[in-house]
Amino acid sequence: MWEKNKRTICNLILVGIIILLMILIDLFAPSTSMWFSVLRKVCTFALAAVSMNLLNGFTGLFSLGQAGFMLLGAYTYAILTIPVNMRSNVFRNYGDSVIHFQMPLVAALILAGIVAAFFAFLIGLPVLRLKSDYLAIATLGFAEIVRGLVQLQSFGPVTNGPDPINMFTAPKSITVYAAISGISIFIIVLMINSTYGRAFKAIRDDEIAAEAMGINLAHHKQLSFVISSFFCGIAGAMMAMCNTSVSSVSFTTSMTYQILLVVVIGGIGSISGSIIAAFIFYASSEWWLKFLDLETYTKAGSKVPLLGPGFRMVVFSILIMIIVLFFRQGIMGTREISVYDGIMKIKSVFVKDRAKGGESHE
Amino acid sequence: MSKNVLRVENLTMQFGGVVAVNNLSMEINEGEIVALIGPNGAGKTTAFNAITGVYEPTNGAVYFNDQKIIENHPQGKMKKLYAGKNADMYKQALVKTPDELTKLGMARTFQNIRLFKSMTVFDNVLTAKHLRRTSNIFTATFKLNREEELKMRKDTEELLKLVELYDVKDEIATGLPYGKQRKLEIARALATEPSLLLLDEPAAGMNPQETEELTKFIHYIREKFSLTILLIEHHMNLVMDISDRIYVIDFGEEIAEGVPAEIQANKRVIDAYLGVSEDE
Numbered sequence: 001m002w003e004k005n006k007r008t009i010c011n012l013i014l015v016g017i018i019i020l021l022m023i024l025i026d027l028f029a030p031s032t033s034m035w036f037s038v039l040r041k042v043c044t045f046a047l048a049a050v051s052m053n054l055l056n057g058f059t060g061l062f063s064l065g066q067a068g069f070m071l072l073g074a075y076t077y078a079i080l081t082i083p084v085n086m087r088s089n090v091f092r093n094y095g096d097s098v099i100h101f102q103m104p105l106v107a108a109l110i111l112a113g114i115v116a117a118f119f120a121f122l123i124g125l126p127v128l129r130l131k132s133d134y135l136a137i138a139t140l141g142f143a144e145i146v147r148g149l150v151q152l153q154s155f156g157p158v159t160n161g162p163d164p165i166n167m168f169t170a171p172k173s174i175t176v177y178a179a180i181s182g183i184s185i186f187i188i189v190l191m192i193n194s195t196y197g198r199a200f201k202a203i204r205d206d207e208i209a210a211e212a213m214g215i216n217l218a219h220h221k222q223l224s225f226v227i228s229s230f231f232c233g234i235a236g237a238m239m240a241m242c243n244t245s246v247s248s249v250s251f252t253t254s255m256t257y258q259i260l261l262v263v264v265i266g267g268i269g270s271i272s273g274s275i276i277a278a279f280i281f282y283a284s285s286e287w288w289l290k291f292l293d294l295e296t297y298t299k300a301g302s303k304v305p306l307l308g309p310g311f312r313m314v315v316f317s318i319l320i321m322i323i324v325l326f327f328r329q330g331i332m333g334t335r336e337i338s339v340y341d342g343i344m345k346i347k348s349v350f351v352k353d354r355a356k357g358g359e360s361h362e
Numbered sequence: 363m364s365k366n367v368l369r370v371e372n373l374t375m376q377f378g379g380v381v382a383v384n385n386l387s388m389e390i391n392e393g394e395i396v397a398l399i400g401p402n403g404a405g406k407t408t409a410f411n412a413i414t415g416v417y418e419p420t421n422g423a424v425y426f427n428d429q430k431i432i433e434n435h436p437q438g439k440m441k442k443l444y445a446g447k448n449a450d451m452y453k454q455a456l457v458k459t460p461d462e463l464t465k466l467g468m469a470r471t472f473q474n475i476r477l478f479k480s481m482t483v484f485d486n487v488l489t490a491k492h493l494r495r496t497s498n499i500f501t502a503t504f505k506l507n508r509e510e511e512l513k514m515r516k517d518t519e520e521l522l523k524l525v526e527l528y529d530v531k532d533e534i535a536t537g538l539p540y541g542k543q544r545k546l547e548i549a550r551a552l553a554t555e556p557s558l559l560l561l562d563e564p565a566a567g568m569n570p571q572e573t574e575e576l577t578k579f580i581h582y583i584r585e586k587f588s589l590t591i592l593l594i595e596h597h598m599n600l601v602m603d604i605s606d607r608i609y610v611i612d613f614g615e616e617i618a619e620g621v622p623a624e625i626q627a628n629k630r631v632i633d634a635y636l637g638v639s640e641d642e
Binding site: 187209232 | 414466472477479481486488492499503511514550554
C-alpha cells in the first residue's frame with residue numbers, strides 16, 4: 001500500500017510541476033509566443049484523445065464518431081455563450097437567434113458534454129450491437145450526418161446554418177484550458193481505476209468471459225460510450241474556444257483520424273501516452289516542423305532544396321510511419337507513466353555502477 | 363429428499379435441420395458433482411451452452427433452484443423444420459442472458475481458457491466481484507464506495523490464498539503455466555459467489571499429475587464453498603473419480619444415467635465410445 005502511495009505522490013508532484021509551468025508561461029511568455037496556441041490545442045486534443053482512448057483502448061469499442069460529438073459540444077457551447085446583445089449580429093442571416101440568454105462558461109461546458117452524451121445515448125442503443133469495423137462505420141456515418149444536419153437552413157435560427165458562429169466567450173489563458181482538460185482527464189482516470197474501469201477492460205479483453213462473469217455487456221458498453229462522448233463534447237467546446245469561431249466544416253472525418261493517430265502513437269490503453277502524444281503531435285505539426293513549409297534561402301542566396309509549402313506534411317507522415325514501425329505499441333503501450341518507478345530505475349543503475357566501482361577499487 | 367439445484371427438461375437444440383441435442387433431461391441435486399460425458403461431437407458443449415444462456419434452445423425448459431430461467435418453443439421457420447419431441451409442451455419464450463444467470467448464482471468456466479489477458483491474476487478475480495456491487499458509476503468513480511472496494515479486495519485476497527494463487531497475484535494472467543491458468547479460471551468463477559459451478563472440460567490438455575491435482579482441487583472447493591458442480595469431461599479417470607452421477611449422451615440423446623460403476627458396466631456406453639462390433 002505504501003509503495004502505491006509513493007507512486008501516487010510522485011505522479012502528483014509531476015502534475016503539479018506541469019501546472020506550474022503552464023501558469024508561468026501564462027504570466028511571463030510574450031503574447032505572440034507559439035506556446036499559447038500550441039498548448040491550447042494540446043489541452044483540447046489531449047482530452048479528445050483520452051476520451052477516445054476510454055472507448056477504443058479501455059472498452060475495446062472501435063468508434064470513429066469523435067468529430068460528431070465534438071461538433072455537438074462545440075455548437076452547444078458556442079450558441080449558449082454568445083452575449084445577448086451580439087446575438088442578432090451573429091445570426092443576422094436568420095433574423096435572430098431563438099435563444100435569448102447567455103450562460104456562464106462552466107455551465108455551458110457541462111451542457112456541451114451533456115448534449116453530446118445524450119446523442120450518444122440515443123445512437124448507442126442500436127449502434128452498439130455492432131462489432132469492430134461495423135461499429136466504426138456506423139459511428140463515422142453518424143458524425144457525417146450530424147455535420148450535414150447542422151448546416152440545414154431550417155435549423156438556421158439555432159445553429160446559424162452553414163455560417164460560422166463567433167463572438168462567444170473564448171478565454172485566452174492557457175490555465176483555463178489546462179484546468180478543464182486536467183479535471184476531465186482526472187475524472188476519467190478515477191473511473192478507469194474503479195470497479196467499472198475493470199469491467200470495461202474485461203469487456204475489451206474477452207467479451208464472452210466478461211458476460212459469463214456477470215457483466216451486463218449492453219449496459220457497460222452504453223455507459224462507456226456515453227461517458228466518452230460526454231468528454232468528447234467538452235473537448236469540442238474547448239476546440240470552439242481555441243478557434244474563437246465554430247463552423248461545421250472544421251469537424252471533418254480527418255479530425256477524427258488525427259485524434260485516432262494521437263491515440264495510436266501514445267499507446268492504445270494508456271492515458272499518459274495519449275497526453276504525451278497529443279503534445280508531440282500538435283507541437284511538431286503546428287510549431288517545430290513549421291519551418292519546413294517556408295521557402296528558405298541560405299546566406300549565399302541559393303534556395304534550400306525541398307523546403308516549401310506542403311513539405312512539412314511529407315516529413316510529418318514519415319515520422320509517423322517510423323513511430324508506428326518501431327514502436328508498434330505506441331510510445332507507452334498500455335503502461336502509464338510513473339515518476340517513482342523511473343527514479344528507482346535510474347537509482348538502481350546508479351547504485352549498480354557504484355557497486356562496480358567499489359569492486360574495481362579492491 | 364435433497365433439493366434439486368438445476369433441472370433440465372426436454373431440452374432440444376436444433377441448428378437448421380441438425381438436431382444437436384435431443385430431448386435432454388437432467389436433474390442435479392444440491393451438493394452433487396454430476397458429469398456429462400459422451401464421445402466427440404455428441405452435443406455436450408452445445409447442451410452446456412444452451413443451459414448457460416449462450417444459445418437459445420429450440421425447445422424445452424431449464425430451472426435453477428426451482429426458478430424458471432430458460433424456456434423456449436419452436437418459432438418461425440423452426441415450426442416446420444422442428445424434428446425433436448414434445449413440440450407443444452412449452453409456450454413461453456424466455457432466455458436469460460449469461461450475466462443474469464451468473465447473478466443468480468450459476469458460474470462457468472470455458473473449454474479454451476478465457477482469462478482477461480492483459481490483467482493481473484489479482485485483477486482477474488477482482489473483476490468477477492463487479493457483479494455484486496452496490497455502487498453506481500458516480501459513487502465508484504469518486505471513491506464514495508471505499509468500504510465496498512476494500513471488501514472486494516479483501517475477499518479477492520482471501521480467495522487467492524485459498525486456491526494457492528496468492529504468490530503469483532501480480533503476474534499477468536496469461537503468463538501463468540497452463541495448470542495455474544485453469545485454476546485461476548475456476549477461482550474467477552468462484553469469485554462471483556455461485557451455488558452451481560459449471561466446468562467445461564476442466565482437465566483438457568492436462569497431464570496425469572495435473573489431472574490428479576485438479577481432482578483434489580474440485581473436491582476441496584466443493585467442500586469449502588458448498589457447491590453443486592456440473593462438468594463436461596473427456597478424462598475418464600477424472601470423471602470416474604469425482605462424479606456422484608454421470609449422464610452419457612451420444613448423437614444428442616441421453617443413452618445412460620447412473621453412478622460411475624453402473625456407467626462403466628453399461629453396454630450402450632461402451633458401444634458408443636468404442637463402436638459396435640460388426641460380428642454381433
